[in-house]
Amino acid sequence: MPQKPQQEAGDAVDVVAAQWRRERPDLGHLDAMALVGRISRANNLMQKGMKPVFAQYGLEFAEFDVLATLCRTGAPYELTAGGLLRSAMVTSGAITNRLDRLEKKGLIERVPHPGDRRAIKVRLTTEGYDLVNTVVEAHVENEARMLAGLTKTERAALDTGLRRLLVSLGDTDLG
Amino acid sequence: MPQKPQQEAGDAVDVVAAQWRRERPDLGHLDAMALVGRISRANNLMQKGMKPVFAQYGLEFAEFDVLATLCRTGAPYELTAGGLLRSAMVTSGAITNRLDRLEKKGLIERVPHPGDRRAIKVRLTTEGYDLVNTVVEAHVENEARMLAGLTKTERAALDTGLRRLLVSLGDTDLG
DNA sequence: GTCAAGTATCTCAACGTTGAGAGATTCTGA
DNA sequence: TCAGAATCTCTCAACGTTGAGATACTTGAC
Numbered sequence A, B: 001m002p003q004k005p006q007q008e009a010g011d012a013v014d015v016v017a018a019q020w021r022r023e024r025p026d027l028g029h030l031d032a033m034a035l036v037g038r039i040s041r042a043n044n045l046m047q048k049g050m051k052p053v054f055a056q057y058g059l060e061f062a063e064f065d066v067l068a069t070l071c072r073t074g075a076p077y078e079l080t081a082g083g084l085l086r087s088a089m090v091t092s093g094a095i096t097n098r099l100d101r102l103e104k105k106g107l108i109e110r111v112p113h114p115g116d117r118r119a120i121k122v123r124l125t126t127e128g129y130d131l132v133n134t135v136v137e138a139h140v141e142n143e144a145r146m147l148a149g150l151t152k153t154e155r156a157a158l159d160t161g162l163r164r165l166l167v168s169l170g171d172t173d174l175g
Numbered sequence C: 001g002t003c004a005a006g007t008a009t010c011t012c013a014a015c016g017t018t019g020a021g022a023g024a025t026t027c028t029g030a
Numbered sequence D: 001t002c003a004g005a006a007t008c009t010c011t012c013a014a015c016g017t018t019g020a021g022a023t024a025c026t027t028g029a030c
Helices: A012-023 A030-056 A061-072 A081-088 A092-104 A126-146 A152-168 B012-023 B030-056 B061-072 B081-088 B092-104 B126-146 B152-168
Strands: A078-080 A108-112 A120-124 B078-080 B108-112 B120-124
Touching (some): A012 B061, A030 A061, A030 A126, A030 B126, A061 A078, A061 A108, A061 A120, A061 A126, A061 B012, B012 B030, B030 B061, B061 B078, B061 B081
Antiparallel strands (some): A078 A120, B078 B120
16 A cells, blocks of 8 residues: 655755754754745746746746736736836836837837826737737646646645745735 | 634735736636746745845855855865856856855855866855854844744645655755 | 867856936825 | 925946856766
């Protein structure tokens, strides 16, 4: 009869934690350090795994992020630059840069904001709309593939834990 | 009698997922997309939370990462550049850059590798050793503080899920 | 021994982000 | 109504990473 292993398989962070325990046995909170380290490494691996999919369509992750944010807001696929930067968690300089590149590619256009002349509206062009709707399908397929090593139950448990973490950090909306 | 809420509190990713469901009801794997999004946002928030601690000591995260890697290997606190870049998950150019900066600050030194003249050994100086041992204490305290909104049980469950994910991605050692 | 293949590090240009600051516009309260 | 505070976007220099290529050295097969 198959038995669940008593001992979980170790990952790279277990190695790191063991090294710290040996070198600094007085150091507390190693569990916190390990958890943060796991989030960081998982993010790193996920990003590396996504990059080739976007590259297939001539996009960087940062560019896809903008297009996807506009797409999922629904028609008329418009958002201010400020809305985009808060959603993407980057600074204003980064958004200006991303919009410049996407505008040059003809995937978005900047239109005046009616009612606030400080602001602009960023709008998906037809080309941008078509592209992002294609890319997002390949993208989610790829994400699902990267997570396929976990059971549905494991994924759900992980998801719940991460949601609680985000809520506890105050990350409850996009603005 | 206090009751656990039936409904989990929502985070920013719940908002994103709801937008996609509305705009693209045909899109599958939204659970995978949400999980990846949560890892990304959690990482982003953690990084932002760590930055000020390192800044207090005149360090960037990337620099601390190198010093900490050397420190936790134990005496004589040496590693090759290749070992460092694999541990840090960055490219060779990035490591050269980090080592240049740390060398300029007097926190590490490059010494010839005995037995392989292609390689170098990167060694913590006394100044580097003292600094990293101080900073790491403030750093883990800070990490623990950022995670304090979760119960011990929640943190353990999250940690287990992330370890399984990393193992499933093949991230079982440092190089 | 010799040569091809592999490995270790560094170089360098392209790229993207940060963060401070400027300019323009809108909001707020007296 | 008006001045000061706040907000929105853009500019720009500093910084860090990537990724391809160069250089030097080592290894393995013959």
